[in-house]
Amino acid sequence: MSHGERPAKSHDVTAGSELAVTATLATSRRVARRFGRAAAGYDDAATVQRQICEHLWRLAQDHPPPPGAIVDAGCGTGHWLPTLSAGFGERLLVAADLAPPMLAQLRHRQPGQPCVAADVHALPLATGSAAGIWSSLCLQWCRAESVLTEFARVLESDGMLWLSTLGPQTFAELREAFADIDDASHVLDFVGVDQLEATAVRGGFEILAHDRHRHVACAPDLASLLRAIKAVGAQDVGDNRRRSLLGRKAWRTVEHRYEAFRRADGLVEVGYDALYLILRKRP
Numbered sequence: 697m698s699h700g701e702r703p704a705k706s707h708d709v710t711a712g713s714e715l716a717v718t719a720t721l722a723t724s725r726r727v728a729r730r731f732g733r734a735a736a737g738y739d740d741a742a743t744v745q746r747q748i749c750e751h752l753w754r755l756a757q758d759h760p761p762p763p764g765a766i767v768d769a770g771c772g773t774g775h776w777l778p779t780l781s782a783g784f785g786e787r788l789l790v791a792a793d794l795a796p797p798m799l800a801q802l803r804h805r806q807p808g809q810p811c812v813a814a815d816v817h818a819l820p821l822a823t824g825s826a827a828g829i830w831s832s833l834c835l836q837w838c839r840a841e842s843v844l845t846e847f848a849r850v851l852e853s854d855g856m857l858w859l860s861t862l863g864p865q866t867f868a869e870l871r872e873a874f875a876d877i878d879d880a881s882h883v884l885d886f887v888g889v890d891q892l893e894a895t896a897v898r899g900g901f902e903i904l905a906h907d908r909h910r911h912v913a914c915a916p917d918l919a920s921l922l923r924a925i926k927a928v929g930a931q932d933v934g935d936n937r938r939r940s941l942l943g944r945k946a947w948r949t950v951e952h953r954y955e956a957f958r959r960a961d962g963l964v965e966v967g968y969d970a971l972y973l974i975l976r977k978r979p
Contacts, residue, residue, distance in 0.1 A: 724794060724815050724838075731772070734929035735797035739773055741927035744911045748970045749776050749832050751909055752860045753783070756830075759904055759974045761856040764827025765790060769816050769847070770834025774802035774809060780830055790826075792819060816843050821850045828856040835861040836886055844899035848977055857901065857975040862886045863908065865969035873918075873953040877946050889971060901975035909970050914963040918954045921966055 734741075753776075766784060768777055771791035781789055791811035793799050799811050814820050816831070816838060829847050840861075847857055864886050871883040887895075893903060915921035958964050 724817070729795075731793075731795040731798060731929040733797075734927060735773065735795060735801050737927055738798070738801070738929070739775060741924060742772075742775070744913050744968050745772075745833055745928060746775065747911050748860050748968070749779075751907070751970065752830075752832055752858055752972055753779060755905055755907060755972055755974055756856075756858040757783070759856055759858070759976075760784060761828030762852070762854055763787070764852060764855075765825065766828040766830060767792060767819070767821065767826045767850065769819070769829050769831040770794070771802065771811070772798050774806055774811070776830065776832065777802075777806065777809060784828070787827075790821070792816065817846060819846055819850055823849050824852045826850050826855060827852060828858070830858050832858075832860045833862065835859065836866075836884070840887055840892065841895050841899065844896055844901070848900040851977045853977060853979045855977045857973070857977070859896075859973045859975060861892065861971050863892075863969035863971045864888050865910070865967060867966055868969075869954070869957045869966050873950050873957075877950060886969070892971060893973070896973060896975055900978055902978050903973060904976055905972075905974040907972040909972070911968040911970055912965045913968070914959070914965045916963060918951050918964060921964055925966070 731738075761784065765788040766780055768774070768780065768789065768791045771777065771793045774791050777789055777791060781787075789810065791799070791802060791809060792814040793802075793811070794813070794815055796813050799813055802809060802811055812820060816834060829851060831847070835843055851857065866886050867883045874883065889906075889908065893906065896903060913921065913924055915924055954964055957966070
């Protein structure tokens with residue numbers, strides 16, 4: 697410490713930590729409400745989400761877990777649980793999701809499936825209790841470093857994490873169309889590949905495989921495309937979101953710009969920049 701530098705007070709760090717926790721809790725509550733509202737129609741709308749699960753599953757085939765329980769963290773309606781059960785054999789599967797309405801859909805369709813309403817930042821599971829964690833399209837709504845550290849805590853030594861999330865080119869078309877329309881955020885900022893991988897390594901994982909793939913959602917027009925995004929709960933853009941409707945003139949400007957993304961088949965599209973990581977907890 698240089699001469700004259702003020703010593704750090706112990707409560708400075710505590711205050712910062714409390715603020716971070718408070719912000720995380722507020723975000724988690726917002727995410728839970730949003731996905732809860734989408735629960736009833738989620739499976740009908742989640743075409744891209746299923747494609748991303750399928751791609752992650754193909755990668756996971758080459759990296760099975762050791763014997764033990766598997767957690768589906770951010771399970772939604774539990775669509776992928778039967779695949780995990782069939783692919784990895786008879787073992788305990790535990791489903792966890794932040795939104796109780798999602799779990800209500802799961803319980804209705806898969807009676808008897810163990811599930812728990814839980815925030816992935818703090819799973820109610822014992823340390824080292826899981827052989828594998830499946831987490832598809834959950835991390836982008838969370839504090840990545842905190843969640844990956846929590847996943848490492850729950851996994852046993854050499855346990856597997858099969859992870860998909862969204863990268864920085866997600867919704868690039870929307871970002872371009874809404875640019876400079878106002879001061880609000882219209883698209884969430886997603887973590888970059890290098891940052892994600894570095895965070896995973898710091899969290900106690902080794903990277904066994906990684907991939908990146910662009911998936912697209914299509915609709916007849918921009919309004920329909922935005923409704924489809926809302927139908928899967930994926931419309932969150934953070935705290936700087938617009939809290940009222942765009943004016944008619946601004947909306948027409950955005951619609952006009954979006955015509956640049958109309959395809960030969962007459963549909964407009966938006967891209968999902970899917971990032972895939974196969975990780976193993978280091979001993």
